[in-house]
Amino acid sequence: GQQLNQSPQSMFIQEGEDVSMNCTSSSIFNTWLWYKQEPGEGPVLLIALYKAGELTSNGRLTAQFGITRKDSFLNISASIPSDVGIYFCAGREGSQGNLIFGKGTKLSVKP
């Protein structure tokens, strides 16, 4: 079945640093999504990407849909303590159907 490899698994950074994480898939996706999950909560959608090459920003967050349609990255600039959480990528092969999730990148930010 489809697999998503998300890396890194965890990151420990200093407040103010930039962060980059990425996902690669074994198959072509038509949709890439990035979610953030905090302890005890459900995932919250950060950015949705629907087109190869698309680059989208949401405040300090920027995500891109890779040209090959098999990868995506998420950048966070000038990190702050409230960025702490687990970031998940998710992808969908067709226009319908369920999402495939990565295993997450756990972000810790030191003030």
Next chain:
Amino acid sequence: NAGVMQNPRHLVRRRGQEARLRCSPMKGHSHVYWYRQLPEEGLKFMVYLQKENIIDESGMPKERFSAEFPKEGPSILRIQQVVRGDSAAYFCASPPQGARTEAFFGQGTRLTVV
């Protein structure tokens, strides 16, 4: 995530008991997805339902698990004869009408089987 209501938030069951998890999607939404999240893992798709209809249950275990979304009332995920391996967080998601993403997840039900 406001609007997608899941209950209970926490559920403890002994092995062999039944677990019933409920999800009320956002008002006016007629579709729900159920996902399971094991500790330290991402979410795994279980089932996609429309009111009174199962659209895709390819992620549901073949035994002990069932889901429904009746015309009236919440969607129910039912796990019979629970085992320790069923301990996980179960999330439902409610896609907005016409949208292509499960944009809105509930807060989840954390099931612990003892």
